[in-house]
Amino acid sequence: MREAERLDWDIALYLEAKGVRPSCRAGCFYCCYPWVTLSRLEAEAIRPHLTPAQKERVLREGPRRLALLRERKDDPGFPGWFFQKAFQEGTPCPLLEEGLCGVYPHRPLACRGVLTESDPERCRPDAPQPSAYLQPPLRMARLRMEALWEEERARYGFLVLGEVAGLLYLLERLPKEKEEAVALLEGLGVLGGRWGYQVV
Ligand code: SF4
Numbered sequence: 001m002r003e004a005e006r007l008d009w010d011i012a013l014y015l016e017a018k019g020v021r022p023s024c025r026a027g028c029f030y031c032c033y034p035w036v037t038l039s040r041l042e043a044e045a046i047r048p049h050l051t052p053a054q055k056e057r058v059l060r061e062g063p064r065r066l067a068l069l070r071e072r073k074d075d076p077g078f079p080g081w082f083f084q085k086a087f088q089e090g091t092p093c094p095l096l097e098e099g100l101c102g103v104y105p106h107r108p109l110a111c112r113g114v115l116t117e118s119d120p121e122r123c124r125p126d127a128p129q130p131s132a133y134l135q136p137p138l139r140m141a142r143l144r145m146e147a148l149w150e151e152e153r154a155r156y157g158f159l160v161l162g163e164v165a166g167l168l169y170l171l172e173r174l175p176k177e178k179e180e181a182v183a184l185l186e187g188l189g190v191l192g193g194r195w196g197y198q199v200v
Contacts, residue, residue, distance in 0.1 A: 001041075001042070001045045001106070001148075003109065003144040003145075003147055003148045003151075004045075004106075004107075004109060004112065004144070006144060007109055007112050007113070007140055007141055007144040008112060010140045010144075011112070011113070011115070011137045011140060014136050014137065014140070020117060020134065021117065022115040022116060022117055022134070023116055023117055023118060023119065023120055024114075024115055024116060024120070025120070026099075026100060027099045027100070028099075028120045028123070029092060029096055029099050029100075029101075030087075030120065030123035030124050030125070031111070031114045031123055032092040032093045032096045032101070032111075033083055033086040033087045033091075033092050033093070033125065034079060034082065034083040034086070034125075035078070035079045035082050035083070035163055035195070036093060036108055036110050036111060036163065036164040037108075037110060037161055037162065037163060037164075038108040038109070038110060038161070038162070038163075038164055038167060039145065039148055039149055039152055039159060039160065039161050040152055040156070040159070040160040040161075040162075040167065040171070040174065041148055041151060041152045041155070042108050042109065042148065043162075043164070043167045043168050043171050044171065045106055046095075046103050046106045046107075046108070046168065047168060047171055049103055049105075049106050050095075050103070050168070051102070053097075054094065054095055054097075054102055054103070057094035057095075058094050058095075058165055058168045058169050059169065060094070061091070061094040061165040061169075062094075062165045062166045062168060062169020062170065063166075063169065064165075065163055065165045065166045066166045066169070066170075066188055066190050068082065069163065069166065069189075069190045069195065069196060069197075070188065070189035070190055072195070073190065073192075073193035073194060073195045073196035074193040074194050074195075074196075075194070075195070076194060078194065078195045079195065080125075083125045084125045084126070087124070087125045087126070093164060093165065094165050095107075095164070108164060109141045109144050109145050109148070110141060110145070112137075112141055113137045113138045113139075113140060113141025113142070114133055114137070114138070114141075115133065115134045115137050116131045116132065116133050116134060117134065118131040118132060119131075149161075156176060156178075157178060158178040158181070158199055158200065159198070159199070159200050160174065160181060160197065160198070160199055161197065161198040161200075162190075162197040162198075163197075166190070166197075167197075170184075170188075178199060181199050182199050185197045185199065
């Protein structure tokens, strides 16, 4: 995916120019517990690379996350609550494998933009002094996402945004027509609200 390569490049240039050395390391995965949002095109780029075991986990975790969203999509504290709950229950992103991203070359733009210089322990959801993620990479990721959203609109005529496990789970039956996509997501009770799926 072009935007992913461009984002990696932008971030590498920024880190080099500023002399910033992130403390993020393979095997550290606190940032794989929070709620990760991506667009349909990103999900389409990931799906062909899923192994049978990853597909199996998406089949289990996708419906569970859709159900959580149905109950709590208007809750202002939802992302923080979800992060704590996923951490306590030991249920990170279903694409995580033995502490490593199982789709690393294809991972979402949102994941690529999360970097810190802090002590990695500060990325725990229960850390007394939470980690401060580096802001420029987050902003760079957002800009690349917006560019991809335009590509998705050009391809489908509309944009679908959702959570990684749920969207991968729904992807094969996500309609190509906007009204049908809205009907599907409304029927599942996950459209709109503060944290729900967006069709725009
Ligand atoms: S896609 Fe990969 S990097 Fe992103 S949350 Fe899942 S396991 Fe972590």
